[in-house]
Amino acid sequence: xxxxxxxxxxxxxxxxxxxxxxxxxxxxxxxxxxxxxxxxxxxxxxxxxxxxxxxxxxxxxxxxxxxxxxxxxxxxxxxxxxxxxxxxxxxxxxxxxxxxxxxxxxxxxxxxxxxxxxxxxxxxxxxxxxxxxxxxxxxxxxxxxxxxxxxxxxxxxxxxxxxxxxxxxxxxxxxxxxxxxxxxxxxxxxxxxxxxxxxxxxxxxxxxxxxxxxxxxxxxxxxxxxxxxxxxxxxxxxxxxxxxxxxxxxxxxxxxxxxxxxxxxxxxxxxxxxxxxxxxxxxxxxxxxxxxx
Ligand code: CAA
Numbered sequence: 517x518x519x520x521x522x523x524x525x526x527x528x529x530x531x532x533x534x535x536x537x538x539x540x541x542x543x544x545x546x547x548x549x550x551x552x553x554x555x556x557x558x559x560x561x562x563x564x565x566x567x568x569x570x571x572x573x574x575x576x577x578x579x580x581x582x583x584x585x586x587x588x589x590x591x592x593x594x595x596x597x598x599x600x601x602x603x604x605x606x607x608x609x610x611x612x613x614x615x616x617x618x619x620x621x622x623x624x625x626x627x628x629x630x631x632x633x634x635x636x637x638x639x640x641x642x643x644x645x646x647x648x649x650x651x652x653x654x655x656x657x658x659x660x661x662x663x664x665x666x667x668x669x670x671x672x673x674x675x676x677x678x679x680x681x682x683x684x685x686x687x688x689x690x691x692x693x694x695x696x697x698x699x700x701x702x703x704x705x706x707x708x709x710x711x712x713x714x715x716x717x718x719x720x721x722x723x724x725x726x727x728x729x730x731x732x733x734x735x736x737x738x739x740x741x742x743x744x745x746x747x748x749x750x751x752x753x754x755x756x757x758x759x760x761x762x763x764x765x766x767x768x769x770x771x772x773x774x775x776x777x778x779x780x781x782x783x784x785x786x787x788x789x790x791x792x793x794x795x796x797x798x799x800x801x802x803x804x805x806x807x808x809x
Contacts, residue, residue: 521608521609521635521636521637521659521686521687521690522686522689522690523690523693523694523697525608525635526550526608526609526690526694527550527551527608528550528551528552528553528606528607528608528609529542529545529550529551529552529553529607529608529609529610529611530552530553530555530603530604530606530607530609530610530611531545531552531553531554531555531610531611531613532555532556532600532610532611532612532613532614532624533554533555533556533612533613533614533615533641534554534555534556534558534561534562534564534565534596535556535561535613535615536667536761536799537613537641537665537667537669538554538556538565538611538613538614538641539554539565539568539569540569540665540667540668540669540670541611541613541641541665541669542554542565542569542594543569543572543573543590543594543670544665544669544670544698544699544700545611545698546590546591546593546594547586547590547698547699548697548698548699549593549697550593551593551595552593552594552595553594553595553596553597553603553606553607554594554595554596554597555596555597555598555599555600555603555604556598557598557600558598559598562596562597562598565596566594566596569591569594570591572670573587573590573591574587600624600627600631601627601631604627604628604631604632605631605632605633607632607633607636608633608635608636608637609636609637609639609690609694610628610632610636610637610638610639611639611640611641611663612624612625612628612638612639612640612641612642613640613641613665616642616643616644616645616764616767616771618645618649618650621640621642621645621649621650622649622650622653624650625638625640625650625651625653625654625660626653626654628654629653629654629655629656630655634656636659637659637660637661637687637690637691638654638656638659638660639660639661639662639663639691640660640661640662640663641662641663641664641665642662642664643664643711643712643715643768644710644711644715644767644768644771644772645771646662646678646680646708647660647661647662647678647680647683647708648680648681648708651680651682651683657680657682657683658682658683658684658687659683659684659687660680660683660687661677661678661679661680661683661687661688661691662676662677662678662705662708662712663675663676663677663691663694663695664676664677664678664712664714665700666714667759667760673699673700673701674700674701674702674703674714675695675698675700675701675702675703676702676703676705676712676713676714677691677692677695677702677703677704677705678704678705678708678712679704679705679706679707680707680708681707688704692704710771710772710775710776710781711768711772715768715772718753718756719768719769719772719781721743721753722753722757722765722784723780725739725743725752725753725754726784726786726787729754730786736752736754736804736805739752739753739754740752740753740754740755754804754805755804755805757787757797757803757804758797758798758803758804758805758807759797759798760797761796761797761798761799762787762790762791762795762796762797762803762804763791763796765787766783766784766787766788766791769781769782769783769784769787770783790803790804
């Protein structure tokens with residue numbers, strides 16, 4: 517097969533990382549009819565992913581939103597592995613959703629460059645690291661791009677496809693088409709910019725929301741209510757930050773600020789303090805709101 521991989525060459529998808537994003541991206545791929553492997557170095561992480569996905573599928577079936585046969589087929593299409601070396605050789609398309617650390621991602625992409633079939637496209641779900649940072653180590657930079665999903669990935673329609681300077685047109689087209697086959701509405705970002713589209717928009721709203729709360733102009737509850745009832749947002753900015761994870765929000769700000777140096781991109785002190793207290797949002801039981809009750 518040539519490096520010009522088309523959608524017709526994709527039958528097996530590998531998702532690296534079984535965290536919040538990776539597990540739902542993998543289920544999305546399995547529901548799209550692809551043989552899908554989730555790889556994570558943690559067996560416990562894989563077990564937790566399997567439990568969540570089986571529970572999710574059962575509840576969709578119970579609600580009448582997913583046919584039992586489709587749920588069963590998707591769960592059967594999912595494979596789980598802790599061994600990246602053995603599964604990387606089987607994948608036609610790889611979506612890396614591992615920890616947001618450049619050293620970890622670089623190691624993974626270096627390995628993928630050696631192990632993955634020559635035709636395979638290597639995408640990263642990273643929201644902060646442009647794929648140019650890991651493209652060269654793969655030895656096939658034209659087949660590398662960002663394919664950025666949104667939380668919760670089984671629900672949100674958007675996928676940001678971000679090309680770096682040498683990403684080929686074929687890679688972009690195949691990645692966009694794959695997103696469509698997964699029931700998503702991909703958007704194309706023509707050059708790397710910190711935050712891509714969605715996190716830039718979200719960051720602007722969050723900045724204003726934090727300013728209004730910090731100045732005592734309104735409570736976080738009323739700011740969230742306004743976003744919902746005046747602007748039609750599905751959830752307010754504080755509830756959304758809790759959903760995404762305050763550690764993730766803080767990390768995005770740090771990474772963006774390191775790149776732009778702009779005052780408005782600087783990490784927020786209140787968020788950093790909550791993270792230091794272990795209040796990471798929904799996943800830890802508390803953030804701006806309390807979820808323990
Ligand atoms: N996993 C899977 N499915 C979920 C889910 C989850 N964590 N949470 C909700 N859902 C599903 C529900 O099952 C339900 O499905 P059906 O309607 O088909 O039955 C549907 O989503 C709606 O859920 P609810 O009725 O419980 O609640 P809701 O109507 O308030 O929707 C929401 C929940 C989808 C999260 C909605 O509030 C929403 O769209 N919020 C905004 C989310 C958002 O902006 N995400 C982007 C974050 S930024 C990011 O991810 C990028 C980054 O780089 C940080």
